[in-house]
Amino acid sequence: MSYCNSGDKVTVTYVFGDKQTSVFKTSQSPIEVATENYQDNSTSNFDANGFQITFNSPQGQYGTITAVVTDYSIEFYDFGAFHPYTGYYINLVRCGETSFPPITEGDKGAKMSDLNLTIDRTVKCPIVRSTSGLCEIKVLVGGKTIFSAHGKCPVTFDVACGDDCPEGFCKCKSLGYPGYCCLDCAVVASEIHSITQSLKIKNNGR
Structure with missing residues (x-):
């Protein structure tokens, strides 16, 4: 309004x-x-009811990953101009989890092929996050x-x-x-x- x-x-x-x-x-x-x-420890994407997110990723079967989550964040990591790991990574808070998993040297989330993603809010977590x-x-x-x-x-x-x-x-x-x-x-x-x-x-x- x-x-x-x-x-x-x-x-x-x-x-x-x-x-x-x-x-x-x-x-x-x-x-x-x-x-x-x-x-706390959430982004503006947070929704306690959850939602389904789908994005392109070389790590996913058939080149895409679909998950039901309550939050997500995207960060760019630069390992060098031509390094295969340089790019955007998405970190997810899945249903039942209460915070983002820690970012480590070997796990920065799922690598994204591009920044395109789709969100379906008709799909929700089975239990509303407290x-x-x-x-x-x-x-x-x-x-x-x-x-x-x-x-x-x-x-x-x-x-x-x-x-x-x-x-x-x-x-x-x-x-x-x-x-x-x-x-x-x-x-x-x-x-x-x-x-x-x-x-x-x-x-x-x-």
């Missing part, structure tokens, strides 16, 4: 499971916001990530365009840039109620 119009200043207010409110501001717009599970219990939020512009953060699940967010505050937040004047701040209305109301109750107790005690 796209948020804000071109030229708008954008404020993304997000809250992880620890209930601490954080804010990200950008002058780039429109933006997209994505939330997903966060996994996650770290962390969630990630990403802000994207034109499909490219310009900001990301991770914390305890779940994660919720609101987006405000221009000088507005997100729904549920109060706009208050501020001495610092940009001249205002957005406060959580529910938190402010709770603090006011707490102060009022404390005053009532003190007054009744006189």
Whole structure:
């Protein structure tokens, strides 16, 4: 889903499971916001449900390799201009595994004949890979990530365009840039109620 119009200043207010409110501001717009599970030792290709990947490889039967995985990474290794081992290698996290296998002198993954690969997300692992219990939020512009953060699940967010505050937040004047701040209305109301109750107790005690 796209948020804000071109030229708008954008404020993304997000809250992880620890209930601490954080804010990200950008002058780039429109933006997209994505939330997903966060996994240490993983790439942006990670999918806990798994997917089928097929690529060309001289190491595979009939010149191709097909595997069901939860993640993959591709690296280029240079052993010299005409060395037969120079080229791109793909490393896979197969179903049931929780991390990439170690890269060693003799095993850098599967050598790729080229960078072409196909992914079939209708094929999944029989068991969903367990996650770290962390969630990630990403802000994207034109499909490219310009900001990301991770914390305890779940994660919720609101987006405000221009000088507005997100729904549920109060706009208050501020001495610092940009001249205002957005406060959580529910938190402010709770603090006011707490102060009022404390005053009532003190007054009744006189």
